[in-house]
Amino acid sequence: MFRKSMAAMAVAALLALGGAQAAFADDTDGVTNDHGYTPVTTDTASLVGSSAVGTCENGAPWITYNLKMSDPDKTATSHTATLTLQSGSHSQTIPLGTLNAHDELSGKVLWPGAKIVNGVPVLWPGWTTDDNGKLVPTSGNFAWTRGNVTAIIEVNPSLKLTLSYPPETSACANPPAAASVTDNAGILAVTGLSVPVIPIAIGGGIVLLAGAGLLLARRRRHS
Structure with a gap:
């Protein structure tokens, strides 16, 4: 048991x-x-929805940008934004500024190679001035940015997109053609008269000469 x-x-x-x-x-x-x-799980910061676009304003090329960073878990270690253009071996980084309290930033920057003096565009990428001060095409001065280039928006996250130079149909494609000076313009600069006045003046001179000839002929007959 x-x-x-x-x-x-x-x-x-x-x-x-x-x-x-x-x-x-x-x-x-x-x-x-x-x-x-x-x-x-932790959601990493993202720039999805941000943009950078080539625009033409008053004959000058600009890059207009609109940044929005999503960072719900505050994983981003930086709030300073840059924009880097890349094409082949070429690269150019442009500082954009600091995101605001809402993690947003928008504005515009002049396209690399462009120049404005007193509000007037005087230089465009792919163009330079020769010894005489005349604008001539060049393979330098950021000519590589004309067309489509890769653009990278960088804060702490980054976003890669395609950036296009303003189209050839816009005023930003090339410098405006210089006004040609004609012979008539030269005459106007000297006389200050309009073109129709010139033939009228010539015709009046002929009439005066004809009248003087008739007067001399009559005097001879009386003599």
Whole structure:
């Protein structure tokens, strides 16, 4: 009787030990039994929805930008924005400024290679001035930016997009052609008269000369 009781107790102990081991195994199995535990995920900052576009204003090429950073978990380590243009081995970085309290920034910057003096555009990318001060095409002065280039907006996250130079049909395509000076313009500069006045004046002179000839002829006849 005593032996049977001891055997029953041993079996019960083994069953209890097995259950405890199984429970321990379940607790260490984070895949099948998380027991209410939810993993914490972090959303990284993003510039999705930001833009940079080539625009033409009063004959000058500009880059108009609109930045919006999404950073719900405050993972961004910088709020200073730059715009880098790339094409082949060429690269140019343009500082844009600092995002505001809403993580936004918008504005415009003059296209690399362009120049404005007193509000008037005097130089365009792909153009330069010769020794005589005349605008002539060149492979320098950021000529590589004309067309489509890769633009990278960088804060802490970055966004890559395509930036296009204002189209050839716009006033920013090339410098305006210099006004040609004609012979008539030269005459006007000297006389200050309009073109129709010139033939009238010539005709009047002929009439006066003819009248003087007739008067001399009459005097000779009387003599």
